[in-house]
């Protein structure tokens with residue numbers, strides 16, 4: 154926390170609003186930590202609404218029938234979501250995640266975990282929450 | 288991330304843009320009469336009626352007094368007894384997804400039923416409420432026009448008072464247990480409808496826009512006169528609110544609240560009862576109440592409120608968390624915090640600035656740390672809250688007894 158405040162002061166203007174002091178890759182497609190899977194996420198609605206529930210469509214080619222778990226947290230604030238999302242397999246490597254909620258402004262990290270019985274791999278995808286809804 | 292000529296970064300401009308304009312009150316699909324003007328007329332009468340209380344002395348307005356911005360100005364409220372928490376305002380409460388400091392209700396109609404039966408608040412009972420509505424010709428006519436014919440609750444099979452209670456030896460609970468299941472369901476339905484009418488009234492107690500909105504809208508429209516909307520001190524306060532103060536992390540959006548729960552680490556006070564675990568207990572309570580969005584009295588068990596309840600998690604993080612209050616008109620509603628911990632806004636800013644209290648439960652939200660504000664900066668945050676967050680009621684004529 155102290156680090157972030159310091160970064161804001163160094164930035165010279167009134168300071169950043171969120172916690173994007175570090176550069177992050179907000180790409181919607183990422184590879185899992187051991188490299189076996191490519192995970193793509195699409196929020197619904199897009200952009201993610203502040204504080205309201207939303208869903209995530211997750212595509213993982215080749216992951217048909219595997220155990221997939223999805224969660225999200227704000228590492229810089231050290232907390233997770235106030236909800237427990239539910240993952241439903243849609244078929245063809247597609248999964249629907251209902252019950253996501255980002256209740257604070259800033260960087261959220263979505264963790265997609267895939268267990269194929271041999272390895273447990275995770276992909277991390279960053280989402281900057283949230284664009285104001287006009 | 289650049290700094291615009293205003294001194295606000297792009298990211299801060301987004302945060303400011305999310306604070307205005309003030310949208311209409313969010314729909315409540317769990318309450319079919321939420322936006323029915325006749326329900327609001329009835330609800331207003333009920334809000335100010337002492338007949339809902341056990342001994343005919345107290346109404347909602349006893350603690351939510353229009354002359355004090357729908358609060359009582361006390362640390363803890365006094366009616367039939369003394370409450371364990373401080374009374375928040377009802378103004379703009381309709382914007383909140385969760386009601387009460389711990390969110391133990393997910394609608395305003397659920398909320399309204401709590402104080403009626405609380406032994407330290409109105410000390411009434413749901414059967415007493417049904418009888419009060421039945422025996423008052425005006426209330427009865429208005430009720431029946433909205434919800435259909437009432438049972439004769441003065442029939443000899445009904446006692447004067449009855450309600451379920453945790454303590455099965457409570458006389459009201461014994462009386463409740465004597466009622467048939469059909470009569471219990473009937474009384475519960477009337478009780479829920481009374482809550483729904485009160486909620487319809489409360490939805491009218493909302494503020495319009497104020498200096499903050501004029502400032503931000505002008506700024507975003509690049510209208511050069513936007514700075515006239517705030518004094519230089521309030522403007523500095525706003526810069527701190529979305530900058531060094533990090534207030535916007537939780538106090539975001541049009542009500543300056545994310546409507547969620549955080550632990551700002553307020554320590555004990557000698558007037559406060561021990562053992563208040565806040566949201567941790569609130570989550571269990573909202574799941575259990577028969578008057579929640581998923582229950583038999585909800586008019587929409589699949590809508591947004593129902594979804595929120597379905598996905599709600601019980602995390603250990605919820606220990607000692609309380610709801611982030613909205614801040615519009617905040618200068619009118621001292622003292623502050625869930626236990627009336629702090630006397631004025633200067634004390635609130637000092638509290639965040641020093642951040643040195645130890646909470647009874649849970650741990651300080653990780654976003655919070657001593658702010659190291661100068662005296663001038665602390666004063667500017669107070670001026671910002673007093674000046675920029677002032678706003679008139681959209682319809683001041685409803686903010687009185689009928």
Ligand SMILES: [Cu+2]
Nearest residue numbers: 227230232257
């Ligand atoms: Cu956070």
